[in-house]
Amino acid sequence: xxxxxxxxxxxxxxxxxxxxxxxxxxxxxxxxxxxxxxxxxxxxxxxxxxxxxxxxxxxxxxxxxxxxxxxxxxxxxxxxxxxxxxxxxxxxxxxxxxxxxxxxxxxxxxxxxxxxxxxxxxxxxxxxxxxxxxxx
Amino acid sequence: xxxxxxxxxxxxxxxxxxxxxxxxxxxxxxxxxxxxxxxxxxxxxxxxxxxxxxxxxxxxxxxxxxxxxxxxxxxxxxxxxxxxxxxxxxxxxxxxxxxxxxxxxxxxxxxxxxxxxxxxxxxxxxxxxxxxxxxxxxxxxxxxxxxxxxxxxxxxxxxxxxxxxxxxxxxxxxxxxxxxxxxxxxxxxxxxxxxxxxxxxxxxxxxxxxxxxxxxxxxxxxxxxxxxxxxxxxxxxxxxxxxxxxxxxxxxxxxxxxxxxxxxxxxxxxxxxxxxxxxxxxxxxxxxxxxxxxxxxxxxxxxxxxxxxxxxxxxxxxxxxxxxxxxxxxxxxxxxxxxxxxxxxxxxxxxxxxxxxxxxxxxxxxxxxxxxxxxxxxxxxxxxxxxxxxxxxxxxxxxxxxxxxxxxxxxxxxxxxxxxxxxxxxxxxxxxxxxxxxxxxxxxxxxxxxxxxxxxxxxxxxxxxxxxxxxxxxxxxxxxxxxxxxxxxxxxxxxxxxxxxxxxxxxxxxxxxxxxxxxxxxxxxxxxxxxxxxxxxxxxxxxxxxxxxxxxxxxxxxxxxxxxxxxxxxxxxxxxxxxxxxxxxxxxxxxxxxxxxxxxxxxxxxxxxxxxxxxxxxxxxxxxxxxxxxxxxxxxxxxxxxxxxxxxxxxxxxxxxxxxxxxxxxxxxxxxxxxxxxxxxxxxxxxxxxxxxxxxxxxxxxxxxxxxxxxxxxxxxxxxxxxxxxxxxxxxxxxxxxxxxxxxxxxxxxxxxxxxxxxxxxxxxxxxxxxxxxxxxxxxxxxxxxxxxxxxxxxxxxxxxxxxxxxxxxxxxxxxxxxxxxxxxxxxxxxxxx
Numbered sequence: 022x023x024x025x026x027x028x029x030x031x032x033x034x035x036x037x038x039x040x041x042x043x044x045x046x047x048x049x050x051x052x053x054x055x056x057x058x059x060x061x062x063x064x065x066x067x068x069x070x071x072x073x074x075x076x077x078x079x080x081x082x083x084x085x086x087x088x089x090x091x092x093x094x095x096x097x098x099x100x101x102x103x104x105x106x107x108x109x110x111x112x113x114x115x116x117x118x119x120x121x122x123x124x125x126x127x128x129x130x131x132x133x134x135x136x137x138x139x140x141x142x143x144x145x146x147x148x149x150x151x152x153x154x155x156x157x
Numbered sequence: 158x159x160x161x162x163x164x165x166x167x168x169x170x171x172x173x174x175x176x177x178x179x180x181x182x183x184x185x186x187x188x189x190x191x192x193x194x195x196x197x198x199x200x201x202x203x204x205x206x207x208x209x210x211x212x213x214x215x216x217x218x219x220x221x222x223x224x225x226x227x228x229x230x231x232x233x234x235x236x237x238x239x240x241x242x243x244x245x246x247x248x249x250x251x252x253x254x255x256x257x258x259x260x261x262x263x264x265x266x267x268x269x270x271x272x273x274x275x276x277x278x279x280x281x282x283x284x285x286x287x288x289x290x291x292x293x294x295x296x297x298x299x300x301x302x303x304x305x306x307x308x309x310x311x312x313x314x315x316x317x318x319x320x321x322x323x324x325x326x327x328x329x330x331x332x333x334x335x336x337x338x339x340x341x342x343x344x345x346x347x348x349x350x351x352x353x354x355x356x357x358x359x360x361x362x363x364x365x366x367x368x369x370x371x372x373x374x375x376x377x378x379x380x381x382x383x384x385x386x387x388x389x390x391x392x393x394x395x396x397x398x399x400x401x402x403x404x405x406x407x408x409x410x411x412x413x414x415x416x417x418x419x420x421x422x423x424x425x426x427x428x429x430x431x432x433x434x435x436x437x438x439x440x441x442x443x444x445x446x447x448x449x450x451x452x453x454x455x456x457x458x459x460x461x462x463x464x465x466x467x468x469x470x471x472x473x474x475x476x477x478x479x480x481x482x483x484x485x486x487x488x489x490x491x492x493x494x495x496x497x498x499x500x501x502x503x504x505x506x507x508x509x510x511x512x513x514x515x516x517x518x519x520x521x522x523x524x525x526x527x528x529x530x531x532x533x534x535x536x537x538x539x540x541x542x543x544x545x546x547x548x549x550x551x552x553x554x555x556x557x558x559x560x561x562x563x564x565x566x567x568x569x570x571x572x573x574x575x576x577x578x579x580x581x582x583x584x585x586x587x588x589x590x591x592x593x594x595x596x597x598x599x600x601x602x603x604x605x606x607x608x609x610x611x612x613x614x615x616x617x618x619x620x621x622x623x624x625x626x627x628x629x630x631x632x633x634x635x636x637x638x639x640x641x642x643x644x645x646x647x648x649x650x651x652x653x654x655x656x657x658x659x660x661x662x663x664x665x666x667x668x669x670x671x672x673x674x675x676x677x678x679x680x681x682x683x684x685x686x687x688x689x690x691x692x693x694x695x696x697x698x699x700x701x702x703x704x705x706x707x708x709x710x711x712x713x714x715x716x717x718x719x720x721x722x723x724x725x726x727x728x729x730x731x732x733x734x735x736x737x738x739x740x741x742x743x744x745x746x747x748x749x750x751x752x753x754x755x756x757x758x759x760x761x762x763x764x765x766x767x768x769x770x771x772x773x774x775x776x777x778x779x780x781x782x783x784x785x786x787x788x789x790x791x792x793x794x795x796x797x798x799x800x801x802x803x804x805x806x807x808x809x810x811x812x813x814x815x816x817x818x819x820x821x822x823x824x825x826x827x828x829x830x831x832x833x834x835x836x837x838x839x840x841x842x843x844x845x846x847x848x849x850x851x852x853x854x855x856x857x858x859x860x861x862x863x864x865x866x867x868x869x870x871x872x873x874x875x876x877x878x879x880x881x882x883x884x885x886x887x888x889x890x891x892x893x894x895x896x897x898x899x900x901x902x903x904x905x906x907x908x909x910x911x912x913x914x915x916x917x918x919x920x921x922x923x924x925x926x927x928x929x930x931x932x933x934x935x936x937x938x939x940x941x942x943x944x945x946x947x948x949x950x951x952x953x954x955x956x957x958x959x960x961x962x963x964x965x966x967x968x969x970x971x972x973x974x975x976x977x978x979x980x981x982x983x984x985x986x987x988x989x990x991x
Contacts, residue, residue, distance in 0.1 A: 024535060039586070047573040049572065050574045063577065083939040
């Protein structure tokens with residue numbers, strides 16, 4: 022067999038390995054209910070319950086932030102994050118949490134939030150929306 | 158109903174819009190002319206197609222410059238009737254940031270891309286000679302496709318492109334404010350620039366990045382031209398200098414972006430494997446691979462198909478990465494929440510056009526391609542260069558597959574989420590590829606083109622391998638890298654090997670083997686870049702570990718997550734690692750709100766080093782953004798940023814009038830007061846120290862209040878001693894006529910308010926009311942400090958790599974002049990494997 026053929030096969034094998042390992046490592050978007058059943062970390066998409074208090078008091082503990090989030094199935098759960106409150110958290114439209122359930126609380130290791138888009142913002146010069154458009 | 162709006166400046170926008178249409182039209186015209194110029198039979202040509210093509214392209218160039226001038230005029234004059242000006246700038250924005258406001262929006266990004274496209278096109282008109290017609294056809298096509306992205310045409314409910322000259326009232330037509338003709342009177346200011354973009358790197362980084370992006374089209378155009386005109390071998394040497402240029406500039410632009418992120422964003426590092434960042438390096442990896450394969454073909458005649466394929470692919474994948482970044486498809490996976498301009502399908506079509514050209518040419522010319530059937534020699538340099546290029550592509554493949562998850566979800570209707578430990582996964586995969594690639598950059602240098610003396614090769618490379626292994630072991634031990642996964646040990650070893658092996662080649666350069674200089678230098682740079690990135694990212698250490706936090710400490714999960722944010726009260730030193738840090742207050746300088754943090758390094762009770770870091774918090778667009786400040790040492794950086802503060806949000810501006818007018822409201826800022834009856838010389842203890850009544854001052858004067866003989870005014874001279882410092886203050890007790898007043902004094906720095914509230918003559922005592930600020934009302938910051946060891950290797954490596962690319966370009970250009978076009982196989986050595 023030609024050397025280039027062997028090399029080609031090796032390359033294809035690596036490529037397939039990459040793809041398979043990627044999909045075996047993908048996580049899923051779930052609900053709090055799924056998180057309760059799962060052992061591993063997963064992503065939960067939802068939105069902030071703005072009627073319930075956000076708790077962050079740097080003077081008590083600079084690395085403790087908690088809030089209530091409703092997932093896309095409507096279930097609400099207390100979420101705890103080890104860090105400071107992300108800036109403009111109250112304005113978020115949608116939140117994606119990465120983490121797992123510990124007891125009755127969801128412990129997030131990562132919070133990703135979406136702010137309102139500028140095209141849906143008609144409250145001009147009253148309360149301007151903040152769009153994180155880091156276009157480069 | 159038409160409304161006659163007042164005070165609008167519509168002329169610059171109309172002119173700009175005219176230029177946009179003209180730019181698109183002239184690019185299309187130029188494309189058509191160049192197309193016919195290429196296809197016409199040369200014999201009876203009077204070159205009129207060519208001339209018209211050139212005129213079209215020059216018109217395109219002029220229009221693009223015109224657009225830029227109009228847009229800048231609008232931004233400079235703060236015409237907020239334009240959506241672009243309103244969205245990205247404000248009157249308070251310094252002029253130099255108006256320049257970055259220019260490319261703040263996606264439209265500006267496209268404009269910049271087109272501008273560089275125009276510049277490069279003119280270079281080709283000037284220099285490409287026999288290649289001008291076919292390559293310029295592609296350049297003009299690229300300009301035309303880009304032109305549609307900013308057309309801003311509204312056809313029914315669909316729109317083609319998004320124009321930077323869109324009026325605010327058109328962008329938000331439903332807003333009630335636009336019912337009034339004088340709406341501009343209500344728009345006092347623009348939204349302002351996203352604070353994280355208010356950084357001088359944002360002035361320089363985007364133009365460089367977009368020059369890199371735009372320059373990818375040139376090698377693409379040469380490859381297309383070569384296949385189209387069936388000048389199969391000739392295009393390769395002509396394309397190599399441009400391909401190297403694209404690698405050099407795009408690489409510089411990307412690293413500048415990561416330097417910007419490191420210097421001015423607070424995500425604690427220089428690379429985060431964010432989808433948008435990943436997308437930016439796809440084309441770079443492919444282009445670097447393409448350069449190597451092009452050189453393989455040029456020197457050996459092997460791998461023609463791969464060379465052409467990769468050169469074409471680099472540009473197509475650039476469109477794919479634009480699509481990822483700009484179409485909004487990445488959605489919830491990226492922190493760079495790009496606004497969706499509704500260009501999704503337009504971007505898909507743009508990508509499809511170039512993809513179809515690529516596939517058509519590769520398929521239709523397949524049989525005519527100069528593909529060799531002969532196997533390459535195992536000990537030839539070109540074989541291993543080829544292997545290295547394939548690994549670069551595999552590294553890109555892994556990034557593409559993972560980054561494109563949202564795209565796969567869209568296509569297959571699945572709901573996959575990115576891996577929860579995405580960064581770890583990226584690091585391991587990319588680390589493994591980096592090992593192979595870095596090793597090859599070294600090994601291949603010892604091989605010769607075509608055929609090598611095998612024994613000698615094994616001895617030399619073996620010696621350097623052992624040497625690199627020894628040094629790597631030392632470095633891994635000394636820097637603490639051994640705590641990381643084994644893969645990263647190998648990365649360190651391979652990178653060092655690449656540095657040493659190429660160092661050897663570089664030393665041969667001084668003996669007269671000039672040709673390899675460029676490749677040796679750029680590979681050394683690449684090796685150093687890996688070394689720096691590996692140590693800095695692998696052993697970065699959060700210095701601000703917090704052991705306080707009263708309330709939640711019992712919970713078990715704390716142990717896995719060390720608390721990385723530290724609370725600092727004003728003027729209250731805290732020990733942080735080997736430093737004592739003190740928050741010394743904040744200052745506002747122009748648009749910046751700086752927080753002064755004093756660092757003292759203490760060793761055996763002695764202060765060995767003292768410096769001040771001033772991280773910045775910018776407020777804009779209703780949000781705040783924290784910019785770190787970094788103490789740079791030669792071999793490490795200490796990086797500090799504010800994650801939270803009560804200085805900005807909790808404190809309204811009125812607090813400044815801390816003078817003699819006690820306000821009832823003000824007391825709310827303090828805990829309930831405690832009254833102390835004291836005589837002169839007595840001490841009042843309080844939470845953070847003590848207060849001493851030194852004496853009573855009968856001659857006290859109260860500002861603005863004239864005193865008669867009957868009035869009594871007494872000042873209590875108090876000394877507050879806290880944390881080794883003494884503060885003096887003097888609250889006043891006043892009897893004027895029948896009224897009793899007292900004038901309390903505030904000591905902001907220590908969070909105290911003191912009132913002289915009563916004189917008790919029979920006891921010889923006075924009453925002092927002590928108001929203490931509750932802990933939460935005192936000024937504080939929450940900060941995070943991270944140490945990055947040896948990060949300078951990363952930056953230095955980048956600079957060296959760029960120099961190497963530049964040297965290679967010079968050399969390849971010289972080759973072109975010396976050996977015009979013909980397939981030159983007899984070239985001794987050259988540039989390779991990265």
